[in-house]
Amino acid sequence: MMSYFSEENSAEIVNGRIGSAALPRPAEVMSALVRHLHAFASEVHLTQKEWELGVEFLTRAGHLCSDERQEFILLSDTLGFSMLVDAINNRRPPGATENTVFGPFHVANAPLRTMGDTISLDGKGESCLFEGMVLDLEGNPIMGACLDVWSDNADGFYDVQQPGIQPKWNNRGRFITQADGCYSFVGIRPVSYPIPDDGPVGQLLALLGRHPYRPAHMHFLVTADGFQKLVTHIFVGDDPYLTSDTVFGVKQSLIAPFSRVENGQTAWRAPFDFVLVAA
Known part of the structure; x- marks a missing residue:
């Protein structure tokens, strides 16, 4: 039985200290974390200075966290870790709409609005009609589905980032489908x-030669009784950051056909159907 630390068997020695009274799932998760963490340090021959910089990095990230900002989630997002966890927990059959990251700017209980209403309250930006259907896997419309939607404004900010500048609930709203399953x-x-x-x-991204940009998107949280919750975006099809989203949130199936409208009530139109999976 190993009891003294050595470089060659470090992970085994640490995991050997897990007691018989440990809960099974924490023991499974932490033993795997220890194995991979020790393997990482050995693979890159981590220096003492680099270890100190890592601790200092995490300390600074913690100091920035507040009710308005979560630097650790931002770190998880930019490492693609948030998307991996999301993908593992939201595997769906072919034909169903894919999930993507929730994002930090959702606000619960947005105003319930009537189909066709305008959610942009600040008068900025190019108007766009969002429309489509909420369907099940057999193509049947879903009645009573709630589409909770939100986006940035034309300056690239969400209303919660600019309190007192943007109107409250700017570019937000909830819509309930009728028997035809349609939304607009x-x-x-x-x-x-x-x-x-x-x-x-942000400093880490700069060190890695990466930009901090997200491609243009509209958020959708779609819920309906008897169906799995869908957290997703639809992305503007010609955005230059589609293939380099800094949080890796783009999936090809979520790129929507934003098309310019001639002589219409809006400048753009973005049709997109959502297909839900039974709970």
Whole structure:
């Protein structure tokens, strides 16, 4: 039985200290974490200085966290870890709409609006008609589905980032489908924007030669009784950051056909159907 630490068997020695009274799942998760963490340090021959920089990086990230900002989630996002966890937990059959990251700017209990209403309250941006259907896997319309939608404004900011500047509930709303499963509302053609990059995560991106931008998108949280919750975006098809989203949130099936409208009530139209999976 190993009891003394050695470089060659470090992970085994640490995991050997897990007691018989440990709960099974924490023991499984932590033993795997220890194996991979020790293997990482050995593979890159981590220096003492680099270890100190890592601790200092995490400390600064923690100091930035507040009710308005979560630097550790930002780190997880930019490492693609959030998307991996999301993918593992939201595997769906072919034909169903794919999930993507929730994002930090959702606000619960947005106003319930009537189909066709406008959610853009600040008068900025190019107007866009969002419309489509909420369906099940057999193509049947779903009645009573709630589409909770939100996006940035034409300057690339969400209303919660600019309290007192943007109207409350700007570019937000909830819509309930009727028997035909259809939805429609008017927003703006979203714009791409940078994630907060004035902290340690932004500095890390710069060190890696990466930009902080997200491609333009509209958020959708779609729920209906008897169906799995869908958290997703639809992305503007010609955005220059589609293949380099800093949080890796783009899936090809979520790129929507934003098309310009001639002589219409809006400048753009974005049709997209959502297909839900039974719970």
